[in-house]
Amino acid sequence: xxxxxxxxxxxxxxxxxxxxxxxxxxxxxxxxxxxxxxxxxxxxxxxxxxxxxxxxxxxxxxxxxxxxxxxxxxxxxxxxxxxxxxxxxxxxxxxxxxxxxxxxxxxxxxxxxxxxxxxxxx
Amino acid sequence: xxxxxxxxxxxxxxxxxxxxxxxxxxxxxxxxxxxxxxxxxxxxxxxxxxxxxxxxxxxxxxxxxxxxxxxxxxxxxxxxxxxxxxxxxxxxxxxxxxxxxxxxxxxxxxxxxxxxxxxxxxxxxxxxxxxxxxxxxxxxxxxxxxxxxxxxxxxxxxxxxxxxxxxxxxxxxxxxxxxxxxxxxxxxxxxxxxxxxxxxxxxxxxxxxxxxxxxxxxxxxxxxxxxxxxxxxxxxxxxxxxxxxxxxxxxxxxxxxxxxxxxxxxxxxxxxxxxxxxxxxxxxxxxxxxxxxxxxxxxxxxxxxxxxxxxxxxxxxxxxxxxxxxxxxxxxxxxxxxxxxxxxxxxxxxxxxxxxxxxxxxxxxxxxxxxxxxxxxxxxxxxxxxxxxxxxxxxxxxxxxxxxxxxxxxxxxxxxxxxxxxxxxxxxxxxxxxxxxxxxxxxxxxxxxxxxxxxxxxxxxxxxxxxxxxxxxxxxxxxxxxxxxxxxxxxxxxxxxxxxxxxxxxxxxxxxxxxxxxxxxxxxxxxxxxxxxxxxxxxxxxxxxxxxxxxxxxxxxxxxxxxxxxxxxxxxxxxxxxxxxxxxxxxxxxxxxxxx
Numbered sequence: 001x002x003x004x005x006x007x008x009x010x011x012x013x014x015x016x017x018x019x020x021x022x023x024x025x026x027x028x029x030x031x032x033x034x035x036x037x038x039x040x041x042x043x044x045x046x047x048x049x050x051x052x053x054x055x056x057x058x059x060x061x062x063x064x065x066x067x068x069x070x071x072x073x074x075x076x077x078x079x080x081x082x083x084x085x086x087x088x089x090x091x092x093x094x095x096x097x098x099x100x101x102x103x104x105x106x107x108x109x110x111x112x113x114x115x116x117x118x119x120x121x122x
Numbered sequence: 123x124x125x126x127x128x129x130x131x132x133x134x135x136x137x138x139x140x141x142x143x144x145x146x147x148x149x150x151x152x153x154x155x156x157x158x159x160x161x162x163x164x165x166x167x168x169x170x171x172x173x174x175x176x177x178x179x180x181x182x183x184x185x186x187x188x189x190x191x192x193x194x195x196x197x198x199x200x201x202x203x204x205x206x207x208x209x210x211x212x213x214x215x216x217x218x219x220x221x222x223x224x225x226x227x228x229x230x231x232x233x234x235x236x237x238x239x240x241x242x243x244x245x246x247x248x249x250x251x252x253x254x255x256x257x258x259x260x261x262x263x264x265x266x267x268x269x270x271x272x273x274x275x276x277x278x279x280x281x282x283x284x285x286x287x288x289x290x291x292x293x294x295x296x297x298x299x300x301x302x303x304x305x306x307x308x309x310x311x312x313x314x315x316x317x318x319x320x321x322x323x324x325x326x327x328x329x330x331x332x333x334x335x336x337x338x339x340x341x342x343x344x345x346x347x348x349x350x351x352x353x354x355x356x357x358x359x360x361x362x363x364x365x366x367x368x369x370x371x372x373x374x375x376x377x378x379x380x381x382x383x384x385x386x387x388x389x390x391x392x393x394x395x396x397x398x399x400x401x402x403x404x405x406x407x408x409x410x411x412x413x414x415x416x417x418x419x420x421x422x423x424x425x426x427x428x429x430x431x432x433x434x435x436x437x438x439x440x441x442x443x444x445x446x447x448x449x450x451x452x453x454x455x456x457x458x459x460x461x462x463x464x465x466x467x468x469x470x471x472x473x474x475x476x477x478x479x480x481x482x483x484x485x486x487x488x489x490x491x492x493x494x495x496x497x498x499x500x501x502x503x504x505x506x507x508x509x510x511x512x513x514x515x516x517x518x519x520x521x522x523x524x525x526x527x528x529x530x531x532x533x534x535x536x537x538x539x540x541x542x543x544x545x546x547x548x549x550x551x552x553x554x555x556x557x558x559x560x561x562x563x564x565x566x567x568x569x570x571x572x573x574x575x576x577x578x579x580x581x582x583x584x585x586x587x588x589x590x591x592x593x594x595x596x597x598x599x600x601x602x603x604x605x606x607x608x609x610x611x612x613x614x615x616x617x618x619x620x621x622x623x624x625x626x627x628x629x630x631x632x633x634x635x636x637x638x639x640x641x642x643x644x645x646x647x648x649x650x651x652x653x654x655x656x657x658x659x660x661x662x663x664x665x666x667x668x669x670x671x672x673x674x675x676x677x678x679x680x681x682x683x684x685x686x687x688x689x690x691x692x693x694x695x696x697x698x699x700x701x702x703x704x705x706x707x708x709x710x711x712x713x714x715x716x717x718x
Contacts, residue, residue, distance in 0.1 A: 003377025005385040010254070010263045013376075017255035020168055023129045023184045036209040049127075053162055057125040065185045066127040068209020 029063040030109055033090075035080040037071025043078035044097065051098035055105045064109070077120055083108060093118040126164040128206065132181040135170035135248075136371070142195060143179045149195045150181075153202035163206055169249040169372065177217050191217035226326060227484045231500050235462065236486045237470050238323075238446050242330035247365045250372040253333040259378055261452035262337050265344060266384040271301065274345040278448065280456035282468030287313055287404075287441035288516065288545045288621075290467070290534040293448075296438060300346045300428040303436040310343045310351035311432060311439040313409060314362070317401040318517030319568060320476035321548035323484055324442035327472075328355065328362035331446070332369035336392065338445030340378060341452060343390045346438050351392045352413050356399045366394050401572035405620045406439045408574070419576045420620035441546065443472060463489035467533035471547055478505045478553035487532070494528040497551055508553040512636070516545025518565040519625030521632030522558070541632050543625075557654035558637040559644055563591040565629040573622060580623030583614035587630060596657040599645040608634065649718030656700045659717045665690045667712040674704035674713065 004010050034040070034049050049066065056064055072080040077094030083104065084090045091114055093104060100118055107113045130150060134143045147165060154160040171180050177191035188211055190201065197215060204210045227243055230236050245252040253259070265274050279294035300308060312335065316324040328335060339351050355363050370392050373379045381389040395413050402408045403418040410431050412418035431437020447469065451459045460468045467489035473496070476482050480502030487500060493513060497503070504510050512522040521542035523530070530536045534544050552561065570584040590607050593599050611627035611634075618624045634641060643649045650658040663674075663683075668690045675683040675691060682698040685691030693704070705713040 003375075003380070004259075005377065007263050007267055007384075010259060013251065014254050014257075014260070017251035020129075020131060020166060020251065021255050023131070023166075028185065034209070036207065041208075050162075053125060053127055061125075067185065068206075070208065070210055 028065040029086055030065070031082075031084040032064065032066045032109075033069050033082040033084070034066065035070070035072040035074075035078065035082075036068040039071060039075040040078045040080065045079035047098050048079045048081065048096050048101050051101040052105065055102060059110075074120060080120070085109070085112075092120045092122060094120040124161075126162060128163045128186075129184045130163065130165045130181055131168040131171065131184070132165060133169070133171040133174070133179065134167040135174055136375075137174035138170070138179045141174070141179045145195050146179050146181070146193055146198060149198040150202065153199055154206065157202060157207055159202070159206050169251045170246075170368070171249070172217065173248075180217060186211065189217040190215040226322070228481075231481070231485065233487060233491060233495055233499055234485055235470050235488050237450055238327060238334075238443055238472050239331075239484065239486045241334065242326055245331065247330050247332055248368050250333060250369070250376060253331070257453060258333055258449075259337055259376075261449040262340055262378065263384060265341055265452055266386050266388060271345045271347060274341060274452065275301070277456050278345070278451055281451045281459040282456075282463070282466075283444065283447065283451060283459065284467065284534065285440055286443035286447075286471065286546065288519075288543065290544060293440060293444050294345075296428065296440070297342060297345050299426075300348075300436050300438040303429055305429075305436050306347075307350065307435055308346055308348040309432040309435055309437040310339055310346065310348040311406075311409065311413065311427075311437055312339055312351065312353040312442060312445055313404060313406070313439055314353055314355035314359070314442050315397050315399075315404040315409060316359075316442070316546065317356070317399070317404050317572075318546055318548040320550055321474045321517060321546055323472035323474050323547055325359050325362050326484055327442055327446050328359065329365050332362075332366045333373065334446040334449060335366070335442055336369050336373050337378070338448035339392060340373075340383070340390055341448050342438065342440065342445060344388055346436075348438065349390055351390065352432065353392065353394045354397055354403070354409050354413055355394055356403075357396045358399045363394055363396060370394070400574070401568075402574040402620070402622050405622060408620070409439065410437060419574050420622075422619060443547075464531055464533045466535055471532070471544070473547040473549050475501050475549045475551065477549075477551040478508065478556070479503070479551040480505055489533045490531045492529050492531055493523065496532065496549070497528070501551065504551070504553050506553075508555065510551070511554045511556055512552045512558065512561075512633075514542075514550040514552070514561070514565075514629065515548075516543035516628075517548040518568050519543070519621065519628055520545050520548075521628045522552075522561070522636065523632075524636045541635065542628070555652055555654070557650055557652035558633040558640050559591065559594055559650075560652075560654050562630045562633045563588065563595055566591055566626070569622065569626040573626075577617075577619040577623060579614050579617040580619065580626065583610055583618070583623070584626050586610055587614065587627065591630070594641065594644045595650075595655045597644070597648045597655070599641075601642075601645055603645065604634070604638075604641055643718075647718050651717070653715045653717045659700055659715050660695050661693050661698060661700065661702070661704060662714055662716050663691050663693060664712050664714060667710050669710055669712075671709070673707050673709065677703050677707045679703065 074080050079096045081093045081096045082090045107115050132147050150165050179193050180191040182189050204212045275294050283293045284290040397403045400418050403412045405420045408418045408420040427437040463469050470486050470488050472486045485500050512524050514522045527540050566588045570588045573580045573584050575581040590603050611631050615627045643651050653659050670688040682694045
C-alpha cells in the first residue's frame, strides 16, 4: 500500500472502497440461478451462463446477479435456469440454450413476459 | 463497465500477508484462468475482514456473502472448482462466525441525531477502507491541502464545539492558546480514561469507529502544530486499545500518520498509552503525569497543560468525543454544526443512560432537548411502570435533579445552574424505590476509593463524609451529623486540589437539597422511606395471606423463620439479616418490607 499523497489518491481509494461496499450490500432486483451440476455442465450450462453474462454486460445492467447452484434434479431438462424477480415466485426454465437465454433475458427479465415455451411447470 | 457475476475480496491485512495472502491471490487468479472463469469472477484485495489470529488468511465471496477462513494455497484449486465452477459452498472452509448482538446501541430512536455514533455498528472498525468510503480522511485531505492551521481553528471556533470531557471549555479556544505558546515541540493527548460508573460512550466510539478519533487528532495536531500525540486509554478497555492500535497502524500504512502527511511538510504520529484504571487519571494533569510514567496524581494549575504539559512542553488535551466530531465539522462546515443545539451549547452529545429506565444504552441527541424527552421519549420511560424520582447527571461528580428540573434543556449552563453538571454524559435514572441517602453513600464510596490521597481535604474529607453517611444509613445518625455533613461538603469542595475532590460532595449536597426529608427520616424516625437501608427495615409476614407452605423457612440462610406446616410463619427480627430471599421466594406475596 503506497502512502496517499494527494486528494486524487484519496479519491481513488474512496471510489474503490465504495465499489467494494456496493458489492457487499447489493440488493439485486433479479436473480438468475443456473444449475451447475455435472449433467448441467455436460448439457452446456457454461455456455448458457456465459451468454447471460455477456447480455448483462452489453446492456450495462446493474440490478441482476447470476448465481450458480448444484443439480436441480431435472437431468433431462438441463441446462436448468431459475429466474427470480423481486419477491415473485421463482420461474424454472428447462433446456436453456444460449439462444433461449437471450430470449429469457429480453422477454422475461427486461419486459416481464414469462417465456412459456421453456417453463418447467412445478 | 465489465460485469462480473461474482467478486472475491481477499484480506491483505499485514498479518494475513505474512501468512501468505498474496500467494492465495495469485493461486486464485491462476485457477480462475485455467478454468476459463477469469472474465466472470473478479479478485479484489481489501483490508482486514476478520481477526487474522482467528481467521488467518481469509476471503469473502459475493453475492453469496460466504466467508472462507484459514486458507492455504493448497486449498485454492478445490475451492475454485467447487465454489466458482460448480457453485457449491465449501462448508469445510467456511469461517465459524460468532453471532454478535448489539445491546448497547440499537437503531436510532426518535429525537436522536447521530454524528459521533454514526458509523458505530455500520462499518468494520478494522477496515480503514470502510471508513474512507464514509468520507473518512476527506476532511484531513481538504484541511492539509487547502487550509492554514488558523483557518482550521477558525472553523472549529465558529462551530461552537465545546470540550466533551465535562467542563465544556471551547475546543478551538484551547487549541489557540496552545498554538500561541512559543515553545516546541508541542504534544496532543486524548483523554480516553472514561471512568464514570455506567458511562461507556467513549469506549463505544473507540471500539467501533477508531479512525474518527485518529483523524480528529491529526486535524487538531495540524491546527496546534503538534508533532506527537498520545491516546490515554484505560487497560479495562482491551478491545478499544486493540482496535485503536489497528487503526493507527492502518493510518500509518496509508500515510495519514508519519512524515510529510499528504505530501505537505506536516508530520505527526500517535501512540496509545494504557492506564491502570485510576479514576483520577481522567484529570488532565494526573493524566499527563501517568503518560510520562509517573504516579497518576494531579498537580496545581497554573501552569496549565497548554503551557507545560507532557514532558514539560505545551500540550492540548481533549476528550474522545471532542476529537471524533472534528472531522465532521470540517467536512460539513461550522454552520451545519452550529445549527444544532442551544445558543451556548452547539451540536450533539452522546449519553449513556442507565438505571431504572426501559431503554438503557447509548444515545446521541442534540443539545437543548429536555430531560423529560431524554428519559421518557428516547429512554422509553421508567421501568415496570414505576414513578420517576431523580436523575443523576455528570457521573459521581455530578448532582441529582428531580421532577421540577425535567423541563430543563440539556446544555452546559442549564445543568450547572440547577446544581448538577454535564460531565462526560452518564445519566443514571432512579425510580421511587431508590433511597437517596443510600445513593449518596454509593457515590461517596466510589470517590473515596478513587481519591489519590495527595491533598488532605479530599483524602480525609471524603472518608469522613462516607463515615457519616454510613452512620445515617445504619440508623445511628443524629441531626448534628447532617449539619456536620454540610460543613464538610463545603470545605472539601472549596479546598481540594483537583476536580475529583471539588466535585465529590456534589451528590451529597444535591440530595440534601432535594431530599432533606429523607435524611431527617433516617436520623429522627429511624426510618428509610424507600425501604432500602438494611438496618432500618424489617420483613413481616402477613398472617391473612400466609399459607404455611414453609418455602420461606427452607430458603432462609440464617434460619430466622419458624412455624409449623400449614400454620402462619413468623420472622425473628433478631436473627434476620434482611437479605430479602424470603420475599423473593414467597409464592403468595405474603412477605412485606416495613420501615419505621
